[in-house]
Amino acid sequence: MPNSDPKLILASSSKYRKELLERLHIPFECISPNIDETQHPSETPVALSIRLAKEKAQAVFDQYPNSVVIGSDQVATFDGKTVGKAGSIEKAKLQLKELSGKTVDFNTSICVMHAGGIMRDTVLTKCVFRNLTEQEISNYLSIEPAIDTAGSAKAESLGITLMESITSDDPTAIIGLPLIRTSEFLRKLGFFPAK
Numbered sequence: 001m002p003n004s005d006p007k008l009i010l011a012s013s014s015k016y017r018k019e020l021l022e023r024l025h026i027p028f029e030c031i032s033p034n035i036d037e038t039q040h041p042s043e044t045p046v047a048l049s050i051r052l053a054k055e056k057a058q059a060v061f062d063q064y065p066n067s068v069v070i071g072s073d074q075v076a077t078f079d080g081k082t083v084g085k086a087g088s089i090e091k092a093k094l095q096l097k098e099l100s101g102k103t104v105d106f107n108t109s110i111c112v113m114h115a116g117g118i119m120r121d122t123v124l125t126k127c128v129f130r131n132l133t134e135q136e137i138s139n140y141l142s143i144e145p146a147i148d149t150a151g152s153a154k155a156e157s158l159g160i161t162l163m164e165s166i167t168s169d170d171p172t173a174i175i176g177l178p179l180i181r182t183s184e185f186l187r188k189l190g191f192f193p194a195k
Contacts, residue, residue: 008191011060011071016156020177021070025193026186033059033071045082046107049075050122053109061113068189072177074108076150083150092145092152093137096162100132104151108173112185119185123178125168127155132162 010021013032021028033056039048050073057071076083083104086092104127111120140146144158153159155166155174170178186192 007064007067008186009060009064009067009069011056011069014176016175017072017177020172020175020179021182023172023179024183024186026191028070031060031063033057035059037073039082045075045077045105046109046122048082049073049107049109050111050120053111053120054113054118057111057113057118066115068112068114068186068191070177070182071111071113072109074106074150074173074176076104076106078102078104085150086147086152088147089141089145092141092147093134095152096129096132096137096140097134099129099151099153100137101129103128106150106174108176108178110178110181110185112182112189114189119188121178121181123168123170123173123181125166125170125174127151127153127166127174128164129153129162130164136162 008026008028010017010028010030011033012030018030035055037052052073053071057069061069078099086095106125107122109122111118144154146152146154146159153162170180172179
């Protein structure tokens with residue numbers, strides 16, 4: 001492990017988070033944290049996203065204690081219940097039909113773990129879905145089968161057309177990693193783009 005310049009690790013197997021972090025032009029490695037992501041009884045969605053972000057970072061930091069490790073997790077909620085990944089086109093159709101005309105809260109937590117401690121935060125993104133017809137839903141999913149994302153709509157691509165509005169302090173949080181907060185934390189630790 002490096003002594004003076006600790007390497008940066010993204011504790012994730014998500015291609016979306018990897019692509020986001022690459023935007024900062026800071027060298028890093030991806031290591032899957034392999035943790036149990038089961039929600040605890042009576043655990044709120046926000047508490048779940050915070051705990052999982054920390055557990056992901058901790059799992060990798062335990063293996064590489066001289067590194068700076070980023071853990072992130074996102075939990076979507078609608079009417080007080082967690083909105084998961086559809087996993088199939090049929091379930092995605094049902095999910096989008098249920099979310100039509102409704103507001104979904106996406107809580108994206110980040111935890112940066114380093115030898116000196118922990119920095120963490122949670123960014124809320126509110127997505128208001130338009131009133132969608134079944135035809136619109138079918139057309140969308142035939143072009144962009146968003147079965148691996150909570151809410152079955154990829155706001156970073158065609159899924160944006162299903163929205164009435166998206167409100168957040170950080171436009172990248174909805175994709176899975178809030179880059180404004182991430183870059184703020186990394187600057188404090190001496191990581192700067194293309195350095």
